[in-house]
Amino acid sequence: MPTSSLLVIGWQERVDLPLLGLTNLRAKIDTGARTSALHATDIEEFDRDGEHWVRFHTRFDDDAHDTDVECRIHDRREITNTSGVPEVRIVIRTKFRIAGRLWTIDLSLAERTEMKFRMIVGRTALRRHKIVVHPGKRNLTTSMSLTKPHTRNAS
Known part of the structure; x- marks a missing residue:
């Protein structure tokens, strides 16, 4: 694989x-x-049109308010938390974008209030996407991103 096709990202990025x-x-x-994990609180499961859905709140450091999210439940998995303790979590499947590249990833929902990062991007989300992580750098893709500050779409 030619190195020119690799995207180099830092250990911290905007996504x-x-x-x-x-x-x-x-x-x-x-x-x-x-x-991968996404911060979620007030997690409620419900049925919509015969499918299992989840509703939750999420908040990020620079956000002044909770954002309400609803999406279909993809799976439930036993995931080892940061303390090394396995726990069953709801997993959603959604689109993920970094540096203008877009693909589908799975995200477990976890309460991460006490964690420095409200979102963790794990290795499974990066696999097969020609990405290399530079452990000594951060925000390498910020200038490549065309995003605006995070908001809930008005759709």
Whole structure:
């Protein structure tokens, strides 16, 4: 694979979750984590048109208010938390964008209020997308991004 086709990102980047209406989110790129995680509180499950859905609140450091999100539940998985304790989490599937590249990822929902980063991008989300993580740099893709500060889409 030619190195020119690789995207080099830092250990911290700004990313978008456009289907959830969330843009310019500060995320930690964590290749030590298998699964990506998104901060979620007040998680409620419900049925819509015969499918299992979830409603939750999320808040990011530079956000003055909670953002309400609703989406279809993709799966439930046992995921080891940062303390090494396995827990069953709801997993959603959504679009992920970094440096203008867009693809689908799975995100587990976890309460991350006490964590420095409200979103973790794990190695499974990066696999097969020609990405290299530079552990000594951060925000390498910020100038490549055309995003605005994160907001809930008015759709």
